[in-house]
Amino acid sequence: MNPALVSARARGLTPYTPGEQPQDKTYIKLNTNENPYPPAPAVQTQLRESIAEELRLYPDPNSTQLREALAGHYQLTPEEVFVGNGSDEVLSFAFYAFFDPHNGPVLFPAHTYSFYPVYCTYYGLEYRKIPMGEDFSVRLSGFSEQDTFSGVIFPNPNAPTGIAISREQIAAFLGSARSDRVYVIDEAYVDFGAESCSGLVREFPNLLVVHTFSKSRSLAGLRLGFALGNPELIATLFTVKDSFNSYPLNRLSQQLALRALENKSYYEKMQEKIIETRERTVDRLRTRGWNVLPSSANFIFASAPGIDGGTLYSDLKQRGILVRHFNHTGIKEFVRITIGTDEQMDRLLADLDALYSK
């Protein structure tokens, strides 16, 4: 093929590599932070009652009902809610909408969601990685020390570490932050024990909180994310969306997500169960001498004494368990392990014992 057929910007891309999604169902998947429990029962009911004939019509391009329901859930108005095709799409639109290449680099933590640098390259943005604390925590002061930047993004809890920052600390940070820059907090994992900053979006018109149905709502297969923020930020996201794809959310996803929001107590119980399994797993690994970072997410970031993370990953894969290893300087000894059911974690521990205890 003639290389001139590909645009210069497309030639410059290094795409994000998602965790393995083997179609072979024999693996225990602890690698992409999916939820081990099914979505709320109302989702199955809605699925069974869905009418194929309605699919002949375009969906509501504004996802009005779903945004109304989310607004109710977070005590906001629908004008403060944007929805998209997974939080990845919402984040992508936010990079386009709020980070201006002329204003300097985008700031994010040194170890974080590895899609952020990919978005930067995609949109022609520079970025700067802010060093972590020695305990692998996100240092908010590291952002404050920068003079020139187009915006800030970090997950809370952070990935892949799982470490959370308190809402109080974030509010203090935003209180002294630049009012002419947008701060995006990616709360994909917030429901597993961290504090959401959704209640801060009225106080800080430059705060965008991004969330997803993929983790705590057990609907990764549905592709549904959302953002909460000032109505003008949200209106800008709509303008961007309507310049890219008017209808990114299909009818079924809108209906099913709406039903999921009805089952609040089901999800609260499920989230508590996952936290309980996580704490049990952390204890058992620490007993075996592992270094496990304190997690407020549905995964843990952990290293075993004297075993490289890459070895852990491949040894476990050989035994039918998938975990995630990031071959990045500074975190090579770690693996990220999704919290599954108690049975799955028992199996993980048994396999680790079989592999490494003498």
Next chain:
Amino acid sequence: MNPALVSARARGLTPYTPGEQPQDKTYIKLNTNENPYPPAPAVQTQLRESIAEELRLYPDPNSTQLREALAGHYQLTPEEVFVGNGSDEVLSFAFYAFFDPHNGPVLFPAHTYSFYPVYCTYYGLEYRKIPMGEDFSVRLSGFSEQDTFSGVIFPNPNAPTGIAISREQIAAFLGSARSDRVYVIDEAYVDFGAESCSGLVREFPNLLVVHTFSKSRSLAGLRLGFALGNPELIATLFTVKDSFNSYPLNRLSQQLALRALENKSYYEKMQEKIIETRERTVDRLRTRGWNVLPSSANFIFASAPGIDGGTLYSDLKQRGILVRHFNHTGIKEFVRITIGTDEQMDRLLADLDALYSK
């Protein structure tokens, strides 16, 4: 809000305006080229049998099974097939991937799908509108006359005119076209009587054919589009997709589209029925003195003697029928009318008679 919060490029956007999607179901919707018939029966069966628990897992990011099925349908390999969240997303990725701002403007017909200039602005591309023939046909020679351009895109049949170009003419045009530019043919409406160029993608490695499940497959609510082309063009689209959103196609859409492809004869019959209704409607309008452009699509572009298109639109809306009017110089007298069922078209004709015959 501080205006500095929005990036310069986002401030410069003029979003696409989709046709009205009233949630009020009393309207006869002849405005967004949806199919009046339900999708294939296998789609309803699949929907009823779908298992909510599977939604806890991410979808296959590469839509492997669906691409295999589409490859079979078009006698290509899966490496020649890309799928996306509606053909709008596929087109958007193609603009990013293949049209380089440094190479000059994107060329498209003067009257065409009004998302094309929106994509251009979104990606910082210039564009040039190529004048139509006097009969509102797309003039391929108009593209050949240009020296400097980054790429070419046109729908076949064109929208909103419905006029098609033969595959033979397109092959001749591509045979003498620049081999260092990509030519995108948007075949959203091709199944209603035009000739697909899918069979030309091996002969022309710079041809991308884009298609959708929204029209001829009656699945606008599912958001599913695809592109056929040289494996290197397709690989580039994957790189772009994986720099934007790894999983734009949810599990249900992948499964349901797969089932839709099984019911070829159902769809062929449905498409014939729509063509028959279209021809009947064209005849009846022409009998009443209307100018109706020759359509190979599931819509017609037509003007009434002495009545402005805007008036037609609002008079019909008042009577509960939605059609689409484009307030653009050169086509203001026209309305675009989607072909519905025979009953819906009878109702349209009766309302037109009631409105305008003395």
